[in-house]
Amino acid sequence: MSLTTMLTTMGAGMLRTIGIFVLTLAGSLPLGMVIMFGRKSKHKILSTVVKAFISIIRGTPLMLQLLVWYFGPYYLFGWSIKGYRFPAIIIGFVVNYACYFAEIYRGGIESMDRGQYEAAEILGYSRSQTFFLIILPQVIKTILPSITNEVITLVKDTSLAFTLAYQEVFSLAKQISASETSFTPFVVAGIFYFVANYVVAYIMDRIEKSMSFYTT
């Protein structure tokens, strides 16, 4: 296999890795908000169920969760899982990351000064205005460093998709290295992850800077 072929093959894997990354963030950042609302709900049963769910997801390996999401429908309901590989990966990643984000959101919201809610209430803001205009922007600023940590972890976690034999960068590197008895694919994969993280860190830093015009 020539270097060009190798790079082309791995390039396709990189795109798949980026796909997992982007879809996971696009799904889990909003879903985390929904889960957080469930967790903080005044409805006791709902909040207990959500709390238990979060602790299961955070207490078990993502790798295992991926296997459960993929094979679960077959073993539990006898459904065909043909063509279900990629959706299972995305569901597994989105749900897992959403639970981590939910807890980060919750921490951020609970750290907010009660006076901010009270001031908004006195001024006549509605509950949703208070949340989206007053509370959320401040919460985002305080939790951004924790979000950055998760996002950087996600870049590396995408490699767990190899569990379901998905042809992303890491799986391909392993395969090609074995079949070609070459070390190069690992170097290529390493460079890819490093550069991806660098880009992510840069973007997150820019976002943090864009919110540094005030301090609380």
Place this chain on the structure above:
Amino acid sequence: MILEMKNIEKHFEDCEVLHDISLCVDSGEVVSIIGRSGSGKSTLLRCATFLEKIDGGSICYKGETVAHTPEGERPVYIPKKDMGKVKNYFGLVFQNFNLFPHYSVLKNVCDAPVRVQKRDIGEVREEAMRLLDKMGLADKADAYPFQLSGGQKQRVAIARALALNPDILFFDEPTSALDPELTGEVLKIIRQLAKEKMTMVIVTHEMNFARAVSNRVIFMDGGYIVEEGDPEEVFGNPKQERTRQFLAGYGE
């Protein structure tokens, strides 16, 4: 009559905080509330502004009943959808300002009139600039709260409350979080408002200020109104032993 609170009862769990408190405030009146820490002053203001729910009694604003307690039952509040209008009647200035840190000074003042009262942004801005000018903060319109001193923050908070054109303004120890040299600038603003016949209820530990600025002084102790009257009477010749003791602690 702008505010009429009658026979207010309030308790937290099993701790009784307000007993049979009645507070009526007429248009243009300035009422000061004094009393030791824990006597229920903040709770009274929080009940008046609906941050806390009462456990008994009634609250009316401008003749409209907002909460009342039927004989032998729990208090009833008007439905939430009617609360919006009532909230326009009053403003509250907090001890620790509670400005929105992510909004500039101007936006802190303009945002609620525009978003809540749906007023025209151009007109609101003009009025906000007039208010900031009056507060001596015209040059701080574009600053953020973290760039201001405590006294400046409190003046922004007052402008923010005034921008909604309330009929009555409550102050909960507006100078207690300030360094002594900054209290003067805030008290001066409140004095100015009193001169303009702004209706105000002020919880304060600044006795000289209360005496000078108010039409009526209320002394609270242990959740009761112990004494109430003309400031010269209450400060100069208190009728109740407890008032005398309290004032003696201030070296009056």
